[in-house]
Each structure stands twice: as C-alpha cells, then as structure tokens.
Amino acid sequence: MLVSEIKFMPVSIDRKKCVTCGGCVGLCPANAMHLETELKHDVKKCTSCGVCVRFCPAGALELKQANRFATNS
Amino acid sequence: MKYDVVVVGAGPAGSSVAKRCAQHSLSVLVAEKRQEVGVYKRCGEGLSNNAVKRLGLKIPKNCIRQKIRGAHIYAPNGKCVEIEYKGSEGYVLERKMFDKWLAEEAVRAGATIRAKTNAVELLKDGRKISGILASTMEGMESIEANVVVAADGVESEMARKAGLYKAKNPMLVDSGFQYEMCGIDIEPNVIELFVGNEIASRGYCWIFPKGKDVANVGVGILGNSTQTAKHYLDRFIESKENLRKGSVLEVNAGCVPVGGFLKNMVSNGLVAVGDAANQVNPLHGGGIAESITAGIIAGNVIKKAHDKRDFTARILSEYNNIWWKERGNSLKKVEKVREMFEKMSDEKMNRLADVLQGEDLYDLAHGKNIIKLAKILVKYKAKAFF
Numbered sequence: 001m002l003v004s005e006i007k008f009m010p011v012s013i014d015r016k017k018c019v020t021c022g023g024c025v026g027l028c029p030a031n032a033m034h035l036e037t038e039l040k041h042d043v044k045k046c047t048s049c050g051v052c053v054r055f056c057p058a059g060a061l062e063l064k065q066a067n068r069f070a071t072n073s
Numbered sequence: 074m075k076y077d078v079v080v081v082g083a084g085p086a087g088s089s090v091a092k093r094c095a096q097h098s099l100s101v102l103v104a105e106k107r108q109e110v111g112v113y114k115r116c117g118e119g120l121s122n123n124a125v126k127r128l129g130l131k132i133p134k135n136c137i138r139q140k141i142r143g144a145h146i147y148a149p150n151g152k153c154v155e156i157e158y159k160g161s162e163g164y165v166l167e168r169k170m171f172d173k174w175l176a177e178e179a180v181r182a183g184a185t186i187r188a189k190t191n192a193v194e195l196l197k198d199g200r201k202i203s204g205i206l207a208s209t210m211e212g213m214e215s216i217e218a219n220v221v222v223a224a225d226g227v228e229s230e231m232a233r234k235a236g237l238y239k240a241k242n243p244m245l246v247d248s249g250f251q252y253e254m255c256g257i258d259i260e261p262n263v264i265e266l267f268v269g270n271e272i273a274s275r276g277y278c279w280i281f282p283k284g285k286d287v288a289n290v291g292v293g294i295l296g297n298s299t300q301t302a303k304h305y306l307d308r309f310i311e312s313k314e315n316l317r318k319g320s321v322l323e324v325n326a327g328c329v330p331v332g333g334f335l336k337n338m339v340s341n342g343l344v345a346v347g348d349a350a351n352q353v354n355p356l357h358g359g360g361i362a363e364s365i366t367a368g369i370i371a372g373n374v375i376k377k378a379h380d381k382r383d384f385t386a387r388i389l390s391e392y393n394n395i396w397w398k399e400r401g402n403s404l405k406k407v408e409k410v411r412e413m414f415e416k417m418s419d420e421k422m423n424r425l426a427d428v429l430q431g432e433d434l435y436d437l438a439h440g441k442n443i444i445k446l447a448k449i450l451v452k453y454k455a456k457a458f459f
Contacts (some may be wrong), residue, residue: 019325021326022227023326057249058326
C-alpha cells in the first residue's frame with residue numbers, strides 16, 4: 001500500500017443515521033455528494049475536506065481510511 | 074419534446090414559477106426528484122399571515138394544522154418575551170399537503186409535473202443552457218427547454234453546475250434537526266423559541282404546535298459546530314419536563330442557508346430560485362414566503378424573455394434587479410441583525426431581553442424600524458452590550 005493511499009480518508013456514510021436531507025450535497029466543494037433516493041458519495045471526487053462531516057445534523061458522516069480505488073458507496 | 078420552461082424541483086419555489094409561467098401560457102415541465110411531491114419535509118412549517126396576505130395565497134383548510142396568535146421567546150435565563158400578532162396570525166402548515174396544493178395549482182394553470190424524475194446534468198448548446206438530462210423510471214432522458222429554473226433546494230446542484238457559485242459557504246448555513254412529536258404538553262396556539270449559545274450554538278430551539286399535543290420540536294445551529302444538531306435537540310428535549318415523555322412521529326433534518334444572497338442568480342438560459350439561491354430569511358430561517366415571492370418574480374421575467382425570444386443572462390438579469398429591490402435589500406438588513414445576535418453571549422442576550430419589547434423583536438426579524446430600535450438600544454445604553 002502506498003503512503004498516499006494510507007493518508008486518504010474519504011467520507012463514509014452511516015446509512016443507519018442518514019436522513020437524506022441533502023445538506024452535504026450543497027456544501028461539498030468537490031461535488032462529490034449526490035442525492036437520489038439515498039445519498040451517493042463519489043469517492044473519486046472526495047477531497048476529504050470534512051465540511052460535510054462537521055455540518056451533518058444527524059452525525060451520519062465520518063472520515064474513514066479507505067483505498068483510493070475503492071468502489072463508490 | 075421541447076418545453077418553454079423546465080423547472081427542477083417541485084417545492085414552493087418550483088411550483089410558483091411553474092404556475093406563473095403556465096398562467097402566461099408558456100409550456101412548463103416540473104421535474105421532481107422524489108417519488109412524491111412534498112415529501113419529506115425539511116421545515117418547521119411556520120408561515121406568517123403577513124406573507125400570506127402579501128402573496129395573496131388562499132391556503133385550503135387541510136393544509137393548515139394550527140393557527141398561531143403569538144410567539145414566546147425565551148432568553149437563556151428563561152425570561153420570556155411575548156409577541157402578540159396584532160390583527161394577524163401565523164400558521165403552522167402541513168407541508169406535505171401545502172406543497173401538493175401548490176403543485177396542483179401549477180398543474181391547474183397548465184403546467185406538467187413529473188415525479189421521480191431526477192435532473193442529473195445540464196444540457197448545453199454552446200454557452201447557453203438548453204435543458205436537462207434526467208434520470209427517470211424509463212431511463213435517461215434529455216428534456217430540452219428555453220429556460221431551466223433551478224429550484225432544486227439546498228442541494229442546488231443545477232445552480233452550481235451552471236456556475237452561479239461553487240458550494241454553499243459553511244459559515245452561512247445552519248444545520249437543522251427536528252422531530253415531529255406527539256403526546257407532549259404544549260400551548261397549542263403559541264410558538265415557542267429558545268435562544269442561547271448553551272441551548273443552540275448561534276441558533277435557537279423551536280416548538281411549533283400542530284395541535285393540542287403535537288408539535289414540530291427542532292433546533293437550528295451553526296453549520297460547523299462541534300456537536301451535531303441532533304445532540305443539541307436531544308439535550309433540549311431531555312431538559313424539558315413537558316417534552317420528555319413525547320413520542321417521535323417523524324425525524325427531519327436539513328440545511329438552511331442564512332445569508333450569502335447572490336448578486337447574480339441567472340446565467341444564459343437558467344434562473345435560480347428559492348433555497349438554491351439562498352433566498353431565506355437569515356434570522357428565523359423561514360423560506361416558504363421568500364421562495365414563492367421569488368418564484369412569481371422569476372415567472373414574470375421569463376415571460377418577458379419569451380416575448381423577446383432572448384434567453385441570455387442579460388435579459389434574465391432583470392430578475393436580479395427586481396428581487397434585490399423587493400426582497401434582497403431588506404433581507405440584507407436582517408442578515409446584519411443576525412450577525413449582531415450571533416456575536417452575543419448568553420449574558421448579553423439576557424440583558425437584551427429586559428430591554429426589548431415583543432414588537433421590537435418582530436420588527437427586527439422583518440428588517441423594519443431598525444433605526445427606531447437603534448434609538449431604544451442607545452437610550453438603554455445597550456451599546457455596551459455589543
């Protein structure tokens with residue numbers, strides 16, 4: 001595993017807590033969030049800035065270590 | 074099929090634009106992402122009678138859950154400032170019914186609404202936006218239109234894709250969390266607001282009654298607080314004897330823009346309205362009235378552009394001018410008031426509650442009589458407060 005992969009901490013969504021309010025979609029500077037029937041997160045676009053994590057009213061978002069080449073959640 | 078106008082989102086803003094455009098005999102399609110209009114709500118559901126009168130809304134009875142005759146605002150130390158709505162009243166709506174009613178009105182005026190039609194991309198024809206690419210139950214579909222109206226709420230994907238702004242400023246959004254609760258002990262025709270940094274960091278907790286023992290109980294806090302909005306709300310409910318025993322019927326959350334009004338809300342072939350353009354009262358976070366107002370203005374401007382067969386930003390920017398003249402300038406003042414409140418400590422708020430009368434607070438929330446209020450504050454040497 002490369003060092004850059006270890007440092008990369010994209011947002012992970014806790015579906016048990018998410019209430020699909022879409023607030024994170026409007027806040028994401030990288031356009032990595034998208035709301036359909038459930039919240040979609042594009043790991044490839046995520047810059048791990050954490051704006052959405054601090055904002056989320058339900059505390060459903062978290063920065064978690066992951067593989068950069070992981071599939072979209 | 075090509076439409077004159079395609080509206081993204083069937084909330085109050087989208088339905089109002091659609092209705093107004095249809096009344097001007099333009100062909101209108103409203104694309105609603107969710108499978109049902111009006112669900113689920115991200116709202117405390119309050120609407121003042123002043124707004125209803127100003128907009129000339131004839132709200133059917135089934136959309137109104139409770140009439141409100143006043144508000145009680147509690148300072149951090151528990152002191153209550155009472156506001157009586159003289160000669161007018163407020164309403165707590167049932168948003169599911171209200172949004173559907175607005176959508177029905179749009180359809181009756183001649184618009185078409187399609188639920189479960191999710192706009193994913195803007196279509197471009199050179200430098201002009203020429204429609205949307207939508208994901209529907211039948212698959213992907215290109216919907217062409219002369220004007221796209223971005224009424225897609227706080228996500229504002231269309232407005233941002235058109236380049237109006239990059240992302241919402243986290244300092245200018247509030248994070249809201251709300252339960253619709255039943256089995257609680259409340260005053261049925263008074264809304265209650267609780268301010269204080271301890272209770273809600275840079276925001277307030279609210280109880281909006283929807284009947285004898287039903288209410289929306291919620292909190293709005295600064296978007297980048299260290300604790301989640303849910304944490305503040307759970308703590309608030311735990312601290313209130315009359316709420317603790319209630320049941321939760323609905324969990325709502327949302328993001329409320331509280332400022333950052335856009336100088337420019339149009340682009341070639343696109344107009345942004347409602348939450349997508351941050352059109353919300355920055356003090357109390359109410360957006361229904363602002364959305365409908367903007368929707369009507371936008372509808373009229375689109376009609377003018379249609380008559381001229383010119384949908385460039387230059388023609389559509391008349392919407393900017395009218396909106397700023399009618400709403401923007403007074404909302405900007407309200408934003409200043411919010412900034413002032415947000416700097417205050419709990420102790421200062423307590424002292425302010427001793428000085429201000431109910432009507433003064435009402436004026437502050439509406440950007441009226443600011444000078445008169447400033448005089449009162451100076452008289453009480455309130456300058457030292459800030």
